[in-house]
Amino acid sequence: MKIAIIEDRIGRLEQFTKSTNFDLKKSKPVSIITGLEFDTLINSLRSNDTSMLDPYECIVSHRSALSNEARDILKDYCRKNKKPLVFFSGGITSSVLKDEEFPFLHINSKEFYSENLKLFIEVCEEHSIVNLLLLQFGKKWKLSLLLNLRNIIAVAMNKEIMKMNNIEIEDIELIKRVRDLQINSAIKADLIHEKTKNIFSGDDYGSVSFEQLKSLKTIIDNLVSELV
Amino acid sequence: MKKLLIHNNNTSFNKTDIFKISEQFVFDVDFDKDVDLYIHEQLTRGPNSEKILASDILFIKVSLSKNNYLEYLGLRLAYHIRLTKSLGEKVNIPIVLIGEESFQFLGLTYPDPSILFTKGIYLISESIEEFQKMVKLYEEGKIKSLDDMNTFVNSILVNPPSNYNSHHSIANEWSLVRYNSMFEKDEKNEYYDRLQKKISDLDYLKTLHFKYLDAKATRQNFNPKKHTIKPTIKEIEGKKIGIIDDEISKGWFEFYAYIFDKSNANAIVYDGFKKDDTKEELIANLKIWILEIINLNEPVDVFIIDLRLHDDDFAEQNFENITGIQIIRFIKNQNPGIQIVVSSASNKVWNYQQCLDFGVKYFSIKESPETFNNRSQTLSSFNHLCVQISNAVRDSYLANIYRKIKEIKSFNIFINNSNEKDKQFVNQTFGKNGLLDQIFNLLLLNNSNQAVLDQCLLIAFQILENYCELSSIGNFEKNKAAGNSLASCYVWSRDGKNKKIFFINQQKQKISTLFQLKLGRFPFQQQDSNETPIDFNVFEAMKLESIYKSGLDITALVKIIAVLYFRDNVPKKDVEKIMALRYYRSNVAAHLTGNVKPDFKINAKDIMFIVKVFTQIFK
Numbered sequence: 001m002k003i004a005i006i007e008d009r010i011g012r013l014e015q016f017t018k019s020t021n022f023d024l025k026k027s028k029p030v031s032i033i034t035g036l037e038f039d040t041l042i043n044s045l046r047s048n049d050t051s052m053l054d055p056y057e058c059i060v061s062h063r064s065a066l067s068n069e070a071r072d073i074l075k076d077y078c079r080k081n082k083k084p085l086v087f088f089s090g091g092i093t094s095s096v097l098k099d100e101e102f103p104f105l106h107i108n109s110k111e112f113y114s115e116n117l118k119l120f121i122e123v124c125e126e127h128s129i130v131n132l133l134l135l136q137f138g139k140k141w142k143l144s145l146l147l148n149l150r151n152i153i154a155v156a157m158n159k160e161i162m163k164m165n166n167i168e169i170e171d172i173e174l175i176k177r178v179r180d181l182q183i184n185s186a187i188k189a190d191l192i193h194e195k196t197k198n199i200f201s202g203d204d205y206g207s208v209s210f211e212q213l214k215s216l217k218t219i220i221d222n223l224v225s226e227l228v
Numbered sequence: 229m230k231k232l233l234i235h236n237n238n239t240s241f242n243k244t245d246i247f248k249i250s251e252q253f254v255f256d257v258d259f260d261k262d263v264d265l266y267i268h269e270q271l272t273r274g275p276n277s278e279k280i281l282a283s284d285i286l287f288i289k290v291s292l293s294k295n296n297y298l299e300y301l302g303l304r305l306a307y308h309i310r311l312t313k314s315l316g317e318k319v320n321i322p323i324v325l326i327g328e329e330s331f332q333f334l335g336l337t338y339p340d341p342s343i344l345f346t347k348g349i350y351l352i353s354e355s356i357e358e359f360q361k362m363v364k365l366y367e368e369g370k371i372k373s374l375d376d377m378n379t380f381v382n383s384i385l386v387n388p389p390s391n392y393n394s395h396h397s398i399a400n401e402w403s404l405v406r407y408n409s410m411f412e413k414d415e416k417n418e419y420y421d422r423l424q425k426k427i428s429d430l431d432y433l434k435t436l437h438f439k440y441l442d443a444k445a446t447r448q449n450f451n452p453k454k455h456t457i458k459p460t461i462k463e464i465e466g467k468k469i470g471i472i473d474d475e476i477s478k479g480w481f482e483f484y485a486y487i488f489d490k491s492n493a494n495a496i497v498y499d500g501f502k503k504d505d506t507k508e509e510l511i512a513n514l515k516i517w518i519l520e521i522i523n524l525n526e527p528v529d530v531f532i533i534d535l536r537l538h539d540d541d542f543a544e545q546n547f548e549n550i551t552g553i554q555i556i557r558f559i560k561n562q563n564p565g566i567q568i569v570v571s572s573a574s575n576k577v578w579n580y581q582q583c584l585d586f587g588v589k590y591f592s593i594k595e596s597p598e599t600f601n602n603r604s605q606t607l608s609s610f611n612h613l614c615v616q617i618s619n620a621v622r623d624s625y626l627a628n629i630y631r632k633i634k635e636i637k638s639f640n641i642f643i644n645n646s647n648e649k650d651k652q653f654v655n656q657t658f659g660k661n662g663l664l665d666q667i668f669n670l671l672l673l674n675n676s677n678q679a680v681l682d683q684c685l686l687i688a689f690q691i692l693e694n695y696c697e698l699s700s701i702g703n704f705e706k707n708k709a710a711g712n713s714l715a716s717c718y719v720w721s722r723d724g725k726n727k728k729i730f731f732i733n734q735q736k737q738k739i740s741t742l743f744q745l746k747l748g749r750f751p752f753q754q755q756d757s758n759e760t761p762i763d764f765n766v767f768e769a770m771k772l773e774s775i776y777k778s779g780l781d782i783t784a785l786v787k788i789i790a791v792l793y794f795r796d797n798v799p800k801k802d803v804e805k806i807m808a809l810r811y812y813r814s815n816v817a818a819h820l821t822g823n824v825k826p827d828f829k830i831n832a833k834d835i836m837f838i839v840k841v842f843t844q845i846f847k
Contacts, residue, residue: 011507092389093263094263096257097295098295099295106260106262133296144296144297144298145297147291155240158354162240162243168243228336
């Protein structure tokens with residue numbers, strides 16, 4: 001698992017090392033692309049050559065180090081290869097994660113260079129997982145996933161109720177199978193409980209009933225309360 | 229009920245049976261765009277803003293991100309709606325949040341939860357039953373709007389975005405916007421227009437944090453008669469003022485350019501700030517720039533400097549290592565007379581106290597939301613900045629005095645003379661901490677104190693008198709038979725080779741002379757005081773006069789006139805000014821005789837005048 005950090009302001013990186021006692025340069029999964037290597041990358045991107053990025057599973061870049069064109073090339077590259085992409089910038093007020101076409105996080109530089117980065121890299125190294133939520137929320141990353149899942153379930157349950165109340169709901173909108181819940185594998189184990197074990201006993205195509213959804217929601221309610 | 233649902237396709241209510249398409253606003257932050265800017269755009273222009281303006285109640289999902297619930301963008305949007313002025317009365321609209329979380333849970337997990345506990349905010353879960361209940365309550369008139377914006381603003385707290393987490397960066401943009409908001413409209417002025425454009429482009433104005441602070445501060449109504457700022461600074465005409473501020477590209481250049489243009493002065497700006505420069509590179513570049521502009525034919529003698537000029541300064545523990553301080557020390561080392569106005573967002577008094585140690589006398593604290601929150605305070609903060617700049621410009625003559633003294637020292641007068649008295653004069657006058665340095669140091673200490681100015685005048689005349697006494701300058705012989713009267717006199721030519729004689733003693737109390745003193749009273753003299761030499765007539769050739777009529781005694785004044793005019797070719801009007809200052813010196817600075825009107829005082833310009841005369845005679 002290799003992460004590329006594209007940074008033109010190396011002082012910031014050194015400041016991070018000082019404040020966290022975590023030397024990014026010595027971190028195994030991390031390659032810092034700066035100085036001459038940075039110039040080479042910029043030149044390659046200019047000619048639409050992204051091969052320099054191929055060895056990495058996740059690309060992190062200082063947003064303003066790249067021109068609009070270079071940013072677009074980088075985004076296209078990550079979209080095509082489904083590689084997580086992070087842009088950090090001093091000019092961003094609130095971080096936003098998009099995970100539709102590929103995982104793409106836009107985060108403020110100060111939030112990026114924090115303890116969360118250390119945690120993110122440690123998890124990358126130990127579990128070979130790129131979890132951008134770790135960068136955004138640190139130890140609270142699981143909470144975000146659980147709240148999201150709870151909302152999916154609540155929406156699904158309400159749609160069932162609405163359908164019963166003669167509000168027009170297409171079948172396709174309803175949660176019928178486990179895979180429709182889009183459960184992130186990182187929280188799956190936490191959800192297995194006496195009342196929910198049947199949901200996870202089969203494959204993702206197994207059906208889910210309204211009652212099972214209700215039980216799953218209760219489990220999530222409990223987990224969420226424990227995490228806060 | 230005119231309702232609107234704001235969601236990210238993450239709700240069951242987006243069915244047309246419940247909310248028509250025209251009653252929905254799909255919140256979808258553009259790829260790669262700041263969320264505050266996106267929200268601001270949606271609320272201030274385009275179809276979504278029109279939908280809000282047409283609604284009586286808003287239903288907003290707590291989460292407006294597809295996968296990332298904890299961002300709680302619905303709450304952020306609710307804050308924006310309450311604080312975006314262009315929405316007019318709609319800022320008070322009832323907001324129903326939709327989520328599975330309780331008020332308490334949201335309070336625990338959202339960094340700025342206070343809006344949840346204000347009037348006009350409701351919370352339901354994703355349930356058709358709860359939605360219908362809410363509709364019923366609305367129809368029964370039980371759902372309330374926010375009715376008191378002041379109470380709302382006072383009961384919420386919005387933390388600064390993390391890129392504005394230092395007090396410094398907020399105050400920099402805040403103060404600029406506040407000052408500008410109180411300027412009279414001046415659309416004919418090019419710099420005014422540029423300033424308006426720059427400010428409207430500032431991203432900070434679109435952030436939730438700015439809207440919050442602005443709402444707090446503008447609770448006091450703007451009174452144009454009382455609060456309008458006149459963007460002019462007194463008595464800085466023709467001056468060039470150097471500006472070193474890392475926020476210069478965020479509108480401060482346009483701000484200074486505008487107020488200096490209105491004051492007929494010029495802003496000389498360091499515009500070489502690069503984000504990727506190290507602190508050492510920045511300091512080195514600043515030094516090159518400073519050396520260039522302080523050594524121009526019309527040098528820059530006044531600087532406005534911010535203290536923290538590099539990102540590393542925010543983590544710097546040792547105040548002396550802060551970039552601004554290093555630059556101040558560099559400038560003062562080049563010329564301690566250069567005046568510096570420290571204009572900083574720092575609200576720490578001890579920072580300013582330490583600046584005093586480095587020779588800074590003028591300070592201006594950039595207005596920040598914590599320290600200022602009403603119009604009068606903004607006005608006073610701006611006026612204070614203007615006074616500080618004006619005073620610094622007033623004192624900038626010190627830089628010129630320093631340069632003159634340095635120039636005088638470089639003349640190396642009498643360097644080849646072996647005469648002990650000449651050597652002594654050189655050491656006493658031009659040596660380190662000699663009389664010239666004493667004048668400069670006293671002025672630097674306090675140039676508005678009359679006792680200090682009088683002391684400088686005494687020292688200046690001490691130099692002149694010592695100079696006139698030197699045998700390598702001239703010789704004044706006494707007529708022993710006639711008391712203190714001159715017998716004869718000559719001065720050496722400036723190359724020391726020829727004598728120029730202009731008094732010769734003659735028989736019967738007569739003297740051949742090239743000039744004669746004119747008696748009278750200076751305008752600043754008391755009417756009942758004795759007449760005194762106020763001028764002198766220069767003859768084309770030696771003229772025989774009675775020694776009593778000419779008044780040519782061996783006084784210091786006569787020696788000064790003789791040497792300055794006949795040896796050093798100082799213009800007559802300048803010699804006459806020296807005569808007036810000499811009278812003041814003898815009747816006020818040295819002895820308080822009461823012969824000078826009490827309201828007459830000398831000023832620093834008079835000392836500067838004598839120093840200029842020195843540059844001529846010691847050349």
